[in-house]
Amino acid sequence: MIAFLDKMTxxxxxKNLNVSIGDKPILKDFSLTVPKGEVHAIMGPNGTGKSTLAKALAGHPDYEITSGDALMDGQSILEMEPDERSREGLFMAFQYPMEIPGVTIANFIRAALNARQPEGEELNAPAYYxxxxxxxxxxxxxxKFTSRSVNDGFSGGEKKRCEILQMAMLDPKYAILDETDSGLDIDALKVVADGVNSLRGDNMGALVITHYQRLLEYIVPDHVHVLFDGRIVKSGDKNLALELEEKGYDWVKQLAETAA
Amino acid sequence: MNSITEDVPKKTESKSVTTFKETFNQHIEDIDTTPGWWRRMKREAFEAFLETPMPKRKDESWRFASLSNLSFAEFDYGKPPSIANAQELVEKSNVLEHQSGSFIFADNQTIDAEKASFELQQKGVIWTSLREATSKHGELLKDYFMKQEVHLGSEKFALLHSAFVENGVLLYVPKGVEIEYPFLSYNWITRNNAAAFPHTLIIAEEFSKVSLVEAHFSTTEEAPALSCGVTHLFAGVGAKIDYTLLQDYNEETLGFQINSNIAGKDSTVKSLSVNVGCRNYRSETHGQIKGDGAQVEMLSLAVADEDQEIDQRTLQTHSAANANSNLLFKNALKDKAKTIFSGLIKVDDGAQHTDAYQTNRNLLLSNTAEANSLPGLEIEANDVKCSHGATTSQIEEDEIFYMLARGIPKEKAQELIVYGFFEEILERIEDEKLTEVARSIIQTKFSSK
Incomplete structure (x- = not known):
């Protein structure tokens, strides 16, 4: 019985998520279920709501959720503050990670891990390092990067690797990778993909958001969804990414028009 | 006994002036075993103090500052009967792991002293209290003690200091002597309404090397007090001085700190201040580049909260060529706190190939805090590199969001960003333990409210 419940949740x-920026609706009745252990890719042209989905789930204050729900293992996260969502096991790798001068990577990740410790307890420093x-x-x-300031003066590839490092250290239940491939050359892309793949497993679900099929050659998804104008217009297996690459985003537009 | 109040007070003289003269005479009586030249110097200073008008807000060098209702007479300039918990204070005076010598003062009285090692004494190093120096090293003091003109507005406070200073430290380092560990001067204020006059005088002869840490602390959170300190650093040819001041008085204290760094040829002088205490704090720092090729650094960090006001005036005077001075003052402000930074770089016409920089950065952590910045340049030489810059910014919401998205609570995120902001100053503190102490002072300031 317990096993059954776990599987369900x-x-x-x-569920039917509607998200606006200011007065402008971006996500429209967006629904998607990502079970633990699976990697789902979301593809779509620019401006269709991919990053909005990531930021709204992470709790960015500029993104207003007008209706719908998002549940993590059966528990709604929408009332939670962004830091609470993270501590509950949600992780977002940023498309544009912020630079934080003077805060070293080691101290930053340690603060994030300490925030997950029971009240009054601190990490064991040698084990942490x-x-x-x-x-x-x-x-x-x-x-040597442990003593460098977070993302300060990093190359694009270094920033993205640093995001994946944080993900690896925080060991999330669900990870959202927001265009983690943008700005990466092929070598950097492989390193990042290897990192993500090493974290794949039964204990993590992932939502990989990307504009290009290229990333999905290295992080092979279980499912691919095509987003257009705030909703999913087509879902399929990994071959959908290839089909999309071949037919281009005009095809998506046609799909959307057919659907409507 | 000589007394300046032998004259019958003039009718026009206010009651507070009369009282203050009595206070001063009492002070002179208290130190009547000290050399006559010092007492004469004090009397002259006191007379000049009385004649010097109180600065006004409309004076350029006091622009933006609040000076209302400062009444000197209300403070207690007398000698305390005894210092409560002296032993406890001595134990608490521990910002360093290793030190070459220390003095611990409480309300201007020496409560503990650690002499310089026999080896250093053999080499001619003098590490002594000002009180003792006036008897034993009068010749040295005649050339160096309170010999710097005040250019930044606090003439009256420098005179007050001269009139009432009775303790402090003298550190003299002979030619070629390099000293590994810092000297330590601790100044505690323990009494209600106490007036403290911390004094530090460092004379580093040719190619010597020395560092000193000065701490200004209160023993209680509530007792109002006045601190009026002076620090003069003299670096001879090729000498290196590294000076750090930690100021964490309680927030009922009025603080004035007047510092001068006098840099000789090819010398290196670094002064660094950490200011978190006082209700109103005024610091004046004058970097005097007197010798060719000198390197002067003036660094400061301050955290101000509630109704605190921190007023910083700086001057970098280049009167020699090929020298370089670099100033960086960083302030973080919370609540309704106010800071003022007013800095001037002056390059004389002979000071060619000067590199002089002045940077003030303010981080506003509330919408009601106020950071004023008045940078300035006066350049008479034609072949120099000088720049000044001031920025006032708030923490970017996206920076906070990034940290929240990693599970770091908002308060902690702000704290990390503020530490990050101060890091470029903190990392310049050479002593590891002292850096940790500075960090924890900042942390306490953030967690106390």
Missing amino acids: ATLDI KSLYEKMDMLKIDR
Whole structure:
């Protein structure tokens, strides 16, 4: 019985979500269920609401959720503050990670992990550094980066690797990767994809948002959804990404018109 | 006994002036075992103090500052009968892991002293209290003690200091002596309405190297007090001085701090201040570049909250060529706090190839805080690199969101950003333990409200 319940609720469940920026509706009755253990890709042309989905789920104050719900393992996250959502197990890799001068990567990630510790308890420093170094090695990040300020003066590839490092350290239940491939050359893309793949497993669900099929060659999704004008117009397996690449986004527009 | 109040007070003299003269005479009596030249110097200073008008807000050097209702006579300039918990204070005076010598003062009285090592004494290093220096090193003091003109507006406060200073430290480092660990001067205020006059005088001869840490703390949160401190650093040819001041008085204290860094040829002088205390705090820092090739750094960080006002005036005077001065003052403001930064770089016509920089950065953490910035340049040489810049900014919402998205609570996120903002100053503190102490002072300031 318990196993059955777990299976039912171990999902990131987005139900009829409507999101506006100012007065402008962006996501329209958007629904999607991502079970733990699966990787779902969301593709679509620019301006159709991909990043809005990521930011609204993460709780960015500029994105107003007008109706609908988002449940993480059966629990609605919409009333939670962004930091609470994160501590509950939601992770978003930013398309444009912020630079934070003077705050080192080591201190930043430590603060994030300490926020997950029971009241009054602190991380064990040697164990923390051991784990941090392991993950940095995996992501081919120079260990010297621990004492560099978060994203300050990083190249595009370094920023994205740093996002994946944070993801690896925070061990989320569900991860949303917002155009993690943008601005990466192929080598950097491979490193980032390897990092994501090493974290794949039964304990994490992932939503990979991308404009290009290229990333999905390296992070092979279980499902692909095509987003247009704030809603999913077509879903399929990994081959949908290839089909989309071939036919271009005009095809998506036609799909949307047919659907409407 | 000589007394300046032997004359019958003039009718026009206000009651507070009369009282204050009595206070001063009492002070002179209290130190009557000290050399006559010092007492004469004090009397002259006191006379000049009385004649010097109180600065007004409309004076350019006091623009934006609040000086209302400062009544000198209300403070207690007398010698305390005893210092309560002296031993406890001594134990608390521990900002350093290793030190070359220390003095711990409470309400201007020495409560503990650690002499310089025998080896350093053999080399001619003098580490002594000002009180003792006036008897034993009068010749040295005649050339260096309170010999700097005040250019930044606090003439009256410098005179007050001269009149009442009775303790402090003298550190003299002979030619070629390099000292590894810092000296420490701790100044505690313990009494209600106490007036404290911290004094630091460092004379570093040719190619010597020395560092000193000065701490200004209160023992209680509530007791109002006045602190009026003076620090003069003299760096001879090729000498290196590294000076750090931690000021964490309670927020009922009025603080004045007048510093001068006098840099000789090819010397290196770094002064760094961490200011979090006082209700009103005024600091004046004058970097005097007197010798060719000198390198002067003036660094400061301040956190102001509630109704605190921190008023910073700086001057970088280049009167020698090929020298470089670099000033960075960073302030974080909360609540209704106010800061004023007014800085001037002056380059004389002979000071060619000067590199002089002045930067003031303010981080506003509330909409009601106010940061004023008045940077300035006066350049008479034609071949120099000088710049000044001031910025006032708020924490970007997206920076906070990024941290929230990692699960870091908002308060902690702000704190990390503020630390980050101060990091470029904090990382310049050489001593590791001192850096941690500075960090924890900032942290306490943030967590106390």
